[in-house]
Amino acid sequence: MIRTQRDGDVRVVTLDRPERRNALTIDGLDALEAAVTETDAPVVYLRGAGDAFCAGADLDVVADLEGDEAREFAVHGQVVARAIEESSSAVVAGIDGPARGGGVELALACDVRVGTDRATFAEPAVEFGLFGAWGGTVRLPRVVGEGEAMDLALSGRVVDAEAALRMGLLSRITADPRAVATELAANDHGALAAIKRRLRDDDAATEQERREAAAFADLHSTVDFDRA
Template identity: 65%
Template sequence: MIRTTDADELRTVTLDRPDRRNALRPADLDELETAVTETDASIVFLRGAGDAFCAGADLDALAELSDPASFARRGQRVADAIETADPVVVAGIDGAARGGGVELALACDLRVATPAATFAEPGVRFGLFGAWGGTIRLRRVLREGDAFDFALSGSVVDAEEALRIGLVSRVVSDPRTVVAALASNKLDALRTIKKRLRDRRGRDEREAAEAIAFERLMKRYAGEIAAEWGGRDRTDGDG
């Protein structure tokens, strides 16, 4: 179900169950957590095989569970693992993202859609809701009114509407181009920025950590920084 390929500092993680629109069973969630967290890559690109990103939880598997709450907690753990993983995680959403698929995308650091992408939390229509941290992350990512509208309506949102409300940050023909552009940057800087943006401690602690991280990178790249900026006209608008 979970397929990985590695190239330099990039790991591509593919949800590979296209006949079920990449719906996830409990064991699939465990595989996904391992694929995202147990890697030395600086960037993880999460995608779905076929014509969907992820349909969320496999409802057939869910119906067989004696303890649905444990499945919810497992999904929460995996979403948390994606959010806090060392690599920068980019969701490339081409086709349908539904329910838990939306929640996994919300846990990623960057969500890039193609024009064919669509999003919905359809569980409300048959008495469920996004319990893999979805009610928490929707409020972080979207404005409150948009979060309520998306979660309560169950309506399908296309890529352009997802961009408008902030559910995705870009709509491009091929999300891999965005990943390639990220990979052209200093990879340890990417990891550092993710940690700083994800840091939810108090302001004083965050600012102290920010200063230390800045110093570390400055010392590491002092020569390159001097070469890049030393000969530039300080009035050229680039810094």
């Protein structure tokens, strides 16, 4: 499900489940965390195989959660997103196709989000009674502002690459997102790590994530997954 390769000073991490649009299971989340954190590469480049970046959580897994498992699954995703955010490497998301739900949240945890003109974003879980609980309600307003975050989360609407660039979901649009990771890796590696630590210094987010996971679990118990 997760492939890695080293390309000079860049570790390329590929979500490799194209038949499910790179949706993540529990094992996939664990493998992703290890792929991003267990490296000395100054830059990590995160991408999706096939025609999507990531569809988020595998809904077959989410539908089978019972009781406290829903909260635990939300916390699990939060831990992985926070590991990306707190990684000593600068993490670049290369988005060449749809990012949905947890895929948006993983992208938000990355330091730089670069997309092609095929990149799209949406938080569609609101349509069947859930919301993005891998830190999405914490990071989305931080990145795009409260107004845009409310619109995206409450509507579930799809945002194209140009709109994503305007609101800050994307840092750049380019035909070759991977080249941006190589560009960053050409800078001083110590400076990259120090800059990331300073810009990411936000201790209050963890308490917000705790409340997010609890709310996700409450809603999960009411969802009819046959509608999802």
